[in-house]
Amino acid sequence: LAKTTQPISMDSYEGQEVNITCSHNNIATNDYITWYQQFPSQGPRFIIQGYKTKVTNEVASLFIPADRKSSTLSLPRVSLSDTAVYYCLVGEGGGADGLTFGKGTHLIIQP
Amino acid sequence: EPEVTQTPSHQVTQMGQEVILRCVPISNHLYFYWYRQILGQKVEFLVSFYNNEISEKSEIFDDQFSVERPDGSNFTLKIRSTKLEDSAMYFCASSEVQSPLHFGNGTRLTVT
Numbered sequence: 523l524a525k526t527t528q529p530i531s532m533d534s535y536e537g538q539e540v541n542i543t544c545s546h547n548n549i550a551t552n553d554y555i556t557w558y559q560q561f562p563s564q565g566p567r568f569i570i571q572g573y574k575t576k577v578t579n580e581v582a583s584l585f586i587p588a589d590r591k592s593s594t595l596s597l598p599r600v601s602l603s604d605t606a607v608y609y610c611l612v613g614e615g616g617g618a619d620g621l622t623f624g625k626g627t628h629l630i631i632q633p
Numbered sequence: 634e635p636e637v638t639q640t641p642s643h644q645v646t647q648m649g650q651e652v653i654l655r656c657v658p659i660s661n662h663l664y665f666y667w668y669r670q671i672l673g674q675k676v677e678f679l680v681s682f683y684n685n686e687i688s689e690k691s692e693i694f695d696d697q698f699s700v701e702r703p704d705g706s707n708f709t710l711k712i713r714s715t716k717l718e719d720s721a722m723y724f725c726a727s728s729e730v731q732s733p734l735h736f737g738n739g740t741r742l743t744v745t
Contacts, residue, residue, distance in 0.1 A: 563738075563739070563741070565726070565738050568735065621678065621734065622678060623677070625675050
């Protein structure tokens, strides 16, 4: 399974756009890139998944360069409720292999 | 939106006792998982389950652990003889093939 590296923590302010970058130099051809959000005492919640280029949904965008060795989660106009831990995972998605969670990025949004 | 549901939300047990944690995965999902998270630490994979058998398990999932799908809707994790270090949040998840995992909100297990 490809290892991921992401910042341990980030700070931002309400209304700002936040970009969290994840490195995954050893990503395999069949791997997808998936981001999860976790609040204290809750299970991880799926945010977005992509394979290449750009993916956008109602909560976030995911930018993946051509070499796929990194990805950037973009959260537009964050609010206090976006304070959480964000995990970048690389793998074949649902299937026999259990996803490996790293330590994630603790995002703190201030007023 | 369909959800993965877990019961109980909090379980307290004494060391050496058996516990069964229960999960109802999303109905059309085919893959089922258990993860755990010790307080302040990262989410750790325990086991994946497909077609009524274990697909993959981690080093954590030793002989004290077992999983079962006793009927068409439930997915259980049994810890045969709990230890203090088994205290953690246990998360169940389910997915379709090559699709994101959907997690429940966990069972907090406290072993005293």
